[in-house]
Amino acid sequence: MTLAEILASLFPEGHSVTVAEGLVNGEGPFRGGRLAVIGIDGDTALGVDGACRLAGYVLDVVRRGGATPILVAIDSDSQRMSRRDELLGLNEYLAHLAKTLLLADAHGHPTVGLIYGHSAAGAFIATALATRVLVGLPGANPSVMDLPSVARVTKLPLDRLEAMAKDTPVFAPGLDNMVRTGAVQAVLDPGQPLAEQIAAVIDALPADDTRDRAGRERGGRPVAEAIAAQVVREAALG
Amino acid sequence: MSERIIDPAAKGWATSWYEASARARVDGLLDAGSFREVIGPEQRRMSPHLPLFDLPRAFDDGMIVGSGRLDGKPVLVAAQEGRFMGGAFGEVHGAKLVGLLRAALALKPDAVLILFDTGGVRLQEANAGETAIAEVMRAIVQLRAAGVPVIGLIGGRAGAYGGGGLIAGTCSRLVVSEGGRISVSGPEVIETNKGAEEFDSRDRALVWRTMGGKHRRLTGGADAYADDTVAAFRQAALDLIGRAPAFDLATLEAEQARLEQRLTRFGDCRDGTEIWARLGVNDPEAVPALTTAAFDTLLASLGETTHDAR
Amino acid sequence: MEKLSFRHTTQRALAGAKAQAITGVVASGNLEVLLERALAPTECTVEIETPIRGYGEVWAAVVADFVARAQPGGLRITINDGGARPDTVSLRLLQGARLMEV
C-alpha cells in the first residue's frame, strides 16, 4: 500500500497528514478523538535534521496531552550515511527520537509502528521499533542489510546465503523474518479498513515488551526469552 | 570468577581500558572481589546461530552481565567484549543485556553500568540483534523513569557503533575516553556506500575528529571525559551516578532544544575543528593532542558542554 | 568447525582449589580457554572447537606438552579457538593453569 492509500483507509473522513522531504506529520479523526501520524515516506534516509523534526512532532503530541495514539508509518532507507550526520552526532538524534516515542508511550499515548515499505538499521530502530507494537503491511521489506551485502561482509557465497535464508529467519531480510523474530507483531490485511485494524491493535496493546516471547513462539529467536528470564531470575544485588 | 585478572600495582602501569578485556574491565571497575556473574561461561550459553556460518562461538557470547559493588554501592553491570565478533549484538548477547535491565527494574540498584564495545548488530543474527537493541532501549527508558541511573562507559576498541550508538544515546550519562568512538555509521560503511570523497576512512585523525571521545565530549554527546585507565573510568562512573537527569517531558524538551540549537549553530560545519572553534576553543587544531588535564581545563572554560538534557 | 577431544592421565592433581577460570578471547588469532575442576585428580580432558581444519596433530602435540608441563590433573578444559597459532594456544593454557592454582 502507498502512504496515500494507507491514510485514506485510516481516515475515510479526511486528515491533515502531509509529507515534506520524506517526513510525515499530521493527524486525523479516530474513534471520536484524533490519531497522530508521524513517519518517513519514499525510502528516505533518516538524518539529523529529519530525526530532530520528527522528535519535535512527537513532543508536540505529548505536550498537548490527552491520550492521542501515535502511528509511526515507515517506508525509509537506513540512517543517512554521511560525514556531516556523524559529525553532528546522529546517534543522539536517533536516540532522542526513539526516547520521545517511548516517553509518549509512558505518558499514555499508545504508540503503534506501521511498516509499509522499506526500513533498515538506525532508522528502523529509532522509529517503528521504538513503538509499543509494530505491525506491517504485505510488501513491506525491513532489512538490516541485503543479502548481497551480507555475502560481501561474511565472505559466504550468495547462493548459499539464499539457501540458508529460507530456514534461518534470524539473519535474513524481509517482513516474514521480522515477524518470526517477534519484532513485528502482526501483518495487517490491506483489503480491510485500516482504521478498525489499528484500533484493534491499540485495544490489545501488551503491557510489557513481549517481543522475545513472540520470537520464541514463532521460532525466529529461539533462546532470547529464556536467556533474559534466567538473568532476571538469577541476578541479585550483592 | 572474581580474581584480580590484572594487578596494577605489580605492573607499574595503570591498566588501559582500551586494551583490557571485558572481564578485566569489570574486574577493575568494581570493588575488589564483588562481581557476581549471571550465566557465566561455564553454562556455555553460546550462540545457536554462529555454527551455521562456520564461525567460532564464545562461552559468554561476548556479553558479561552480573552484579557487584562500586565504592560500596550495589550496581548491575554489563560488559561487551569488543574483540569477539566486534562486540556485535546477537541473540544471546542482546538477551543477556535485556534480562539485566529488566532485573534492575525489580532490584533497584544504585545504577546500571553498561561497558560498551560494539560495532552494532551481528550480521549473522541481524534480526535478533536489531530487535534486542530495541528491547534494550525500551528497558533503559523504563529504568530511568523508575529513577535508576543507567551509565554508559565507552572507551573500547570497537567503540559504540550502529545500534550501540543509539543505546548510548538512551543512557542517563556517558563516560568516554579519547579512544572511545560513538557513531551510527562507521567510517568504512560511509566510505563503502558514499565514496572516499565523503569519508576517507584511512584518515584516522578525521575519524577521531568526527566521532572520537574528545569531539563527543566537547559537543555534549558525552558527560565525562576519562583517561584511558580502568581507575579513571571507575572514578568517572562514581561521579556520574549521583548526577543522572530524570527521564521526563522536561528533560526531552531540553534535549530537543539542545539538539535543535546544535543544528543551527554547527549545521554548516564541515569538520570537528570548525565546531570547536565556534564553541570558543582558541586553538582547535591543538585539541587532539591535548592531555586529559589540559582538555579538562578547556572543558571547564566552555560551560555549555555540560548539561542535563539527555 | 572441527571438534577435537583429548584425554590424558596426569601424575598428580593441579595445585589450588579454584573451581573454574577463563582466559583469552575468541578473536582472530586468539582463543578462549575455560578450565573447570571437574574430573578425578589425575584425569584431564581438553575439548576444542576450531574453525581451522586439519591441524589435529599440532593440537595433539600442544596439548600433550602442556599436560606434561603443567600436570593439570582434575581439569576439564574447553577451548573455543579463533584460529590461534600453537604458541598462543600454549601460552593461554599455561595462563589458565596458573589462574587455577590461585
Place this chain on the structure above:
Amino acid sequence: MSGWGRERAARDARIEAGRAHAAGKVVTAADVVALLEAILQPGDRVCLEGDNQKQADCLARGLSQCDPACVHDLHMVQSGIVLPEHLDIFEQGIAKRLDYSYSGPQGARIARMLYGGQIELGAVHTYLELFARYFVDLTPNVALIAGVSADRDGNLYTGPNTEDTPTVVEATAFKNGVVVAQVNEIVDRVPRVDIPGDRIDFVVEADKPFYVEPLFTRDPAAMTETQILMAMMAIKGIYAEYGIRRLNHGIGFGTAAIELLLPTYAERLGLKGQIATHWALNPHPTLIPAIESGWVKQVHCFGSEVGMDRYIRERSDIFFTGADGSLRSNRAFCQTAGLYACDLFIGSTLQIDLAGHSSTVTQNRVAGFGGAPNMGSDPHGRRHPSDTWMKAGREAQVTGDPALMRGRKLVVQIVETFGEGLVPAFVEQLDALELARKIGLELAPVMVYADDVTHIVTEEGIANLLLCRTADEREQAIRGVAGYTEIGRGRDRAMVERLRQRGIVRRPEDLGIEPLDADRSLLAARSIKDLVHWSGGLYEPPAKFRNW
C-alpha cells in the same frame, strides 16, 4: 676534437638540447616529457631515483609518458622498483633492461614480468653492490633524482630523506652524465646545500611533493605477547650476554618490541649503558622511549621516517643533522656502517631452512634484497676488534692456529614459528629455489646465508648456531626452536635435550624468563599516542597511525 672528450661533448649536447625546455636550469612540471625526450637517447643507462623511501615520482610519471619511438630500450639502474611507473616503462618499451635492488610493493608484478620476459634482468643486488657498480660498470648516463628544494643555480636541499641521492649524483655528474632533480619548490636560498649546483643540470618544480612511505613505523598497539617474549629472550640471551653496543635492527615487530623493552625490561636487568648505545638505524618511532630514557648515544640513518623530522631536529645530540638542523641521512654510508661498524644485525624473515638459510621470497613475489644481506652478513674484511665480535669468534668453530682466530659479527634471525595464516616459518626447502628455477635466476634469492647466521630466536627459544659443530647439530638446533611446525615436530627430542645441556638451545626457563611475564604492560609505549607523549609532542605520526 680530440678523441678523449667525446663523452663530455655528448653530455654538453644533451644539456644543450634540454635547455630549449628550460629557463636556465629550471623546468616546469608541464615540460618534463619534452625535457626527457630531449636529453635521453635510446639505450641510455638511467637511474630513476626510487629509494627505499623517497620517490622521484614526478619524473617517473614524465618518463612513462615519453614517446617510445623516441625514448626506448633504456637500461634502468636504480635501487628501488616501488612505483607502478617503474614497471609501466618496461611494458611500453621505453625501458628494456633492469639492474635493481629492492621491489617490495611491486614484488608480485615484477615476478610476473620477469616470468613473461618483459624485463631483461641484469641482477638483483644489495644496495651497496648496486651503488658500487654505479662507479664501475653501471654508471648512469642520466640520473633523475628527487629533493625538497633547489635554488635557480641547482643547489639542492634533499631534506631529511637524503638516502641514495649523493651516491647517484656522484656517479653520474662526475662521469659525464646529466642530472635532473625534481624538487617540491624552487627557493631563493636552500636551507642547506646537500648537492652543489654544479652537479645538477636541470631542476623541475614538481606538481606535488615527492611521495614517501612510512616504512619504519610499527604501531605498539599491534605488538603481541609472543613478540614481547622473543624480545625478552633476545635482550637477556644475546644483547646482555655479548654486551652488544653497536647494532642495526630490521623493521619487524620483534625488533620494535626490543626497542620498547629497553627502558623497561632491560633497565630492570641493569643493562643501561651496557647495550644498544650506538646504532645504524632509520629513525624508528619505537626507539623514542629508549632515546628519551638516555639509553641511546648515537644514531646514523639510511633515510628518515615520516613524522620524525621535528623530533630529530630537537635531538641533534643523537642524530646526524645539518647546519639547518634537519636530519642528514645517507644510505651508502649507513649501509657501510651497518656492515663494518656494527657487531649485531637482528631482523626477521619469512622462511628458514634446515641449514639456516633464510629468504623473504615467496613463490610469486620477488621483493629483492635492499640492505639486509649486507647488514646480515659477516664482513670478512673487518679488521678491528670488539669484545662482542671476539666473543662470537671464540664460540665459532676455530680451525687452524687459534692465534689467527678472527671475530664474528652476530647475525640474528628473530621469527615467530608460524606467520600470518598459520604459515610455518621453518621449511625443508626455501621457496626462493623454486622461484629462481621458474624465472631463470642464476643465483637463488637468499637473504641471509646459513654460514652468516649466528642465532635464531623464536618464541620457543634461542638456537646458538655458532656453537654447533656438525651439520646434524645445526639441523637439530634449528628444529629445537621451530615450535610446532612440521620441522619442529620432526626433531630428535633426545638430541635437542643434549644441545640444551650445552647451551646451544636455550628455553625461556634456561634464561630465567617466565613466559607468562611476557605482557604488554612491559612495553615502554603501548600505542602511537604514547610515542607522541614520550617525544614531548615532537613526533607527528601520519594520519593512518592515529587513533585520536
